[in-house]
Amino acid sequence: MATFDIIMPKLGESVQEATITRWFKNVGDKISEEDIMLEIATDKVDSEIPSPVDGIIVKILFEVNSVVPVGAVIAVVDLSNDANNIEPAIDKDIKAINGLKSSSEEIGKPAIEYSSESRFYSPLVKGIAKTEDISVSELDTISGTGHNGRVRKHDVIGYIENRGNQQKKPTAQAAKPVVSVTSGEGDTIVQMDRMRKIIAEKMVLSKQISPHVTNFIETDVTNLVIWRNKVKDEFEKREKQKITYMPVFIEATAKALKEFPGINASVDGDKIILRKNINIGIAVALPTGNLIVPVIRNADQKSLVGLTIDLNTLANKARSNKLNPDDVTGGTFSISNFGTFKNLTGTPIISQPQVAILATGTIEKKPAVLETPTGDVIAIRHKMILALTYDHRVIDGALAGAFLKFLSDYLENIDINHTV
Numbered sequence: 001m002a003t004f005d006i007i008m009p010k011l012g013e014s015v016q017e018a019t020i021t022r023w024f025k026n027v028g029d030k031i032s033e034e035d036i037m038l039e040i041a042t043d044k045v046d047s048e049i050p051s052p053v054d055g056i057i058v059k060i061l062f063e064v065n066s067v068v069p070v071g072a073v074i075a076v077v078d079l080s081n082d083a084n085n086i087e088p089a090i091d092k093d094i095k096a097i098n099g100l101k102s103s104s105e106e107i108g109k110p111a112i113e114y115s116s117e118s119r120f121y122s123p124l125v126k127g128i129a130k131t132e133d134i135s136v137s138e139l140d141t142i143s144g145t146g147h148n149g150r151v152r153k154h155d156v157i158g159y160i161e162n163r164g165n166q167q168k169k170p171t172a173q174a175a176k177p178v179v180s181v182t183s184g185e186g187d188t189i190v191q192m193d194r195m196r197k198i199i200a201e202k203m204v205l206s207k208q209i210s211p212h213v214t215n216f217i218e219t220d221v222t223n224l225v226i227w228r229n230k231v232k233d234e235f236e237k238r239e240k241q242k243i244t245y246m247p248v249f250i251e252a253t254a255k256a257l258k259e260f261p262g263i264n265a266s267v268d269g270d271k272i273i274l275r276k277n278i279n280i281g282i283a284v285a286l287p288t289g290n291l292i293v294p295v296i297r298n299a300d301q302k303s304l305v306g307l308t309i310d311l312n313t314l315a316n317k318a319r320s321n322k323l324n325p326d327d328v329t330g331g332t333f334s335i336s337n338f339g340t341f342k343n344l345t346g347t348p349i350i351s352q353p354q355v356a357i358l359a360t361g362t363i364e365k366k367p368a369v370l371e372t373p374t375g376d377v378i379a380i381r382h383k384m385i386l387a388l389t390y391d392h393r394v395i396d397g398a399l400a401g402a403f404l405k406f407l408s409d410y411l412e413n414i415d416i417n418h419t420v
Contacts, residue, residue: 004053006075008068011042012325017069018042020062021194029057031077038074041194045292045323055079067126128156195290206352210391214347215400217386219408221363224248225382227416235420239305243420246282246337247307249360252410254278254300257333260403262395263388264332266353272394281331281351282311284318285340292318293351295331304420339363345385355391356400358407360384 011018022039025031031051038049059076062068129139134156142159144151183189192200228245235243257264257278266273278300281293294314299307317323334357338346345361361384368381386408390400 001058002079003058004055004077004079005073006037006049006051006077008040008070008072008074009049010070011040011047012329015042015070015325017067018047020064020066020068020074021046022064023060025057027057027060031055031057040068042325043198045325045328046195046321047324048321051077053077053079125151125153125156128153128160132156132160134160193288193290195288195292199291202352203349206349209352210350210355211393212347212350212389213392213395213397213400214387214389215397215404216345217404217408219384219386220368220381220412221245221384221414222382223414223416224411225363227414227418230416231420235308239308241305241308241312243304243308244311245339245363246335246360247304247311248411248414249335249337249358250280250282250296250299250307250311251304252407253280253333253335253358255410256403256407258300259406260399262399263356263390263403265355265394266332267355267391267394268353275332277330277332279330279332281328281334281354282314283334283336283348284315287319292323292328293331293334294318294323294327295329297330333357335360339384345387347387347389350389350391355394357389359387359389361386 008018018040019042020038021041024036024038031037032054033052034050036048037051037057040047040049055077057075058078060074061076062072062074068074125139128134129136139151139156142151142155144155224245228243228248232243235241257280261274262272264275264278266275277298279295279297280299281295283291283293285291294317296302296307296310296314302310314323314327317327331351331354333354334348334351336346336348336357337360338344339360339362342362346359348357348359350357363382363384365380366383367378368383370377370379370381386404388400388404
């Protein structure tokens with residue numbers, strides 16, 4: 001039997017493992033090249049994995065909710081299409097190596113399921129927890145020192161060393177405060193999906209880490225509106241890309257971040273890290289109602305055409321669930337466009353470990369007083385509100401205000417004859 005091993009693909013430079021969240025195919029199913037086999041998730045992004053070959057699936061080596069290292073074989077496909085060669089769906093040896101389940105016969109007591117709805121744990125961490133009889137609920141109380149609070153090996157070891165000194169303190173002390181809520185007659189209860197749980201956790205964490213303050217400025221973008229109306233049709237014909245206002249906002253923001261590096265920063269204890277690269281994340285609403293923030297890297301080094309192409313490409317990948325973890329990591333500043341929904345502006349939550357986020361509001365026609373050589377006049381102008389939410393630990397009102405003023409001035413003085 002000629003077979004082909006399906007492996008957990010490399011998901012990005014910083015990702016070493018992923019969780020299988022769904023199998024679309026079963027053992028015995030025929031599969032064609034590019035058919036979607038399974039869905040996987042990291043703490044950054046969900047991805048659908050296609051088959052690279054035609055054949056019949058004869059083995060599936062990991063169950064749903066298994067955390068699998070990059071490069072591990074996750075399924076086997078029979079290239080000869082011989083259905084008689086099908087083997088059992090889950091290889092018991094592989095499952096044991098995976099460390100997610102152990103039979104009660106093997107350990108003499110009920111098995112513990114080492115998976116969590118709110119946190120990801122590496123196979124190493126779960127292996128230590130199983131050996132030391134640490135339940136998943138107890139594991140959830142351990143503070144992690146890894147990226148985004150990930151629990152690492154030394155976190156678990158440190159917890160074990162101090163375990164005897166805790167005199168069986170209730171683990172509830174480390175739990176997050178919970179508001180008791182009861183549902184009433186006629187209420188509909190909707191279970192959060194995995195991505196919404198992650199978003200919720202990160203939003204609460206960001207508020208706990210950073211004291212949020214927001215500054216606002218009203219900006220006259222009449223020149224920008226005139227310019228875009230002049231160039232959009234020719235631009236789309238030439239580049240096969242639609243140009244919105246967002247690439248201009250990104251270009252202006254990149255210039256402002258270069259001028260005010262204290263906004264393009266992160267905090268590490270009592271140290272401020274001024275980022276060399278300007279990587280701007282753009283919040284994108286997904287069809288599921290969730291939100292994801294793909295990143296345009298080195299935005300200050302790209303032309304308006306390049307920014308437009310990158311923005312459209314990332315937005316399309318996000319909405320079709322084709323982003324990879326590298327597409328959503330490494331951001332140094334973010335933009336959230338409330339204007340998409342005709343909102344005046346908003347006060348978004350900072351994406352950690354960044355220290356600021358820009359909100360762009362809707363563009364509206366408004367009467368405005370203009371100064372002219374012959375006196376003041378009232379005219380119809382296109383106006384919008386820009387809002388900068390920032391971490392008050394390291395950014396004060398003066399710096400935030402100067403950043404917003406620079407950004408506003410740049411947008412107000414767009415050359416209507418500028419060519420792209």
